[in-house]
Amino acid sequence: MSSILAAILLGIIQGLTEFLPVSSSGHLEITTFILERFGSQGLPEENILMTVVLHAATALSTLFIFRDEVAQIFKGLLQFKWNEEFRFSLKIVISMIPAALVGVLFEEQIDALFGGRILLVGSMLIITGLLLFIADKAKNTTKSVNFSQSLIIGIAQAIAILPGISRSGATISTSVLLGIDREKAARFSFLMVVPLIFGKMAKDILNGEIATESASFIPLIVGFIAAFLTGLIACKWMISLVKKSQLKYFSYYCFSIGLIAILFTSL
Numbered sequence: 001m002s003s004i005l006a007a008i009l010l011g012i013i014q015g016l017t018e019f020l021p022v023s024s025s026g027h028l029e030i031t032t033f034i035l036e037r038f039g040s041q042g043l044p045e046e047n048i049l050m051t052v053v054l055h056a057a058t059a060l061s062t063l064f065i066f067r068d069e070v071a072q073i074f075k076g077l078l079q080f081k082w083n084e085e086f087r088f089s090l091k092i093v094i095s096m097i098p099a100a101l102v103g104v105l106f107e108e109q110i111d112a113l114f115g116g117r118i119l120l121v122g123s124m125l126i127i128t129g130l131l132l133f134i135a136d137k138a139k140n141t142t143k144s145v146n147f148s149q150s151l152i153i154g155i156a157q158a159i160a161i162l163p164g165i166s167r168s169g170a171t172i173s174t175s176v177l178l179g180i181d182r183e184k185a186a187r188f189s190f191l192m193v194v195p196l197i198f199g200k201m202a203k204d205i206l207n208g209e210i211a212t213e214s215a216s217f218i219p220l221i222v223g224f225i226a227a228f229l230t231g232l233i234a235c236k237w238m239i240s241l242v243k244k245s246q247l248k249y250f251s252y253y254c255f256s257i258g259l260i261a262i263l264f265t266s267l
Contacts, residue, residue, distance in 0.1 A: 007223035014054040015230025019238045021169025021250050026121045057224045059197040061231030095154035095192040102158045122261030124164025129254030135173035136247040186242040
């Protein structure tokens with residue numbers, strides 16, 4: 001497989017799985033493992049850079065879809081008034097704290113979990129499936145996220161750092177189980193991750209962990225476009241599916257892929 005085709009494939013997978021509750025990190029790990037297992041030389045050598053580019057693409061697609069909400073967040077932070085915009089902005093900030101702390105304090109341990117640990121990915125996908133299945137049974141409400149709930153949802157996001165645990169699946173399911181309106185839960189879930197993505201990118205760039213000197217930019221650009229466009233579609237689709245209480249279908253998918261991944265490691 002050529003590097004361009006591999007980049008398109010990874011971009012589509014990232015765009016879909018960042019928003020659909022099936023774990024983007026888990027699917028990228030499985031895809032990379034399979035391509036390398038069958039001797040593909042098409043993947044870019046700078047896999048870390050590709051991962052960062054793909055996450056940047058989906059973060060930008062989130063900003064595009066929720067541009068009005070993002071404008072409200074910035075407006076609330078700059079006003080310093082105890083109004084609805086400022087409270088919502090503060091909830092987003094609170095939700096970021098657990099994942100930020102885990103990312104900073106346990107960076108080396110987290111990195112060790114990636115890199116072909118398909119058995120772990122498969123097991124975590126099954127856990128994601130269970131969480132989605134349970135959340136699908138919850139009754140819908142019209143409640144919004146409060147401050148204590150934003151912290152709990154943030155803890156769910158921190159746990160979802162594990163490859164195979166879907167970030168959107170964990171945060172949306174946790175929100176729904178807390179009694180939050182499904183559409184509001186989905187919107188909060190997608191917005192809360194954007195600052196973390198850009199923060200992680202800035203950290204990696206400042207630390208010199210992302211090397212661009214020998215990078216092949218065409219696969220990176222193609223992957224970015226694929227992830228951005230797919231992300232736009234998946235984000236809107238996911239909000240519609242959550243409103244219709246159709247999380248159980250994703251739970252079946254996670255069960256299937258998780259079992260396949262576990263079986264694949266024994267071959």
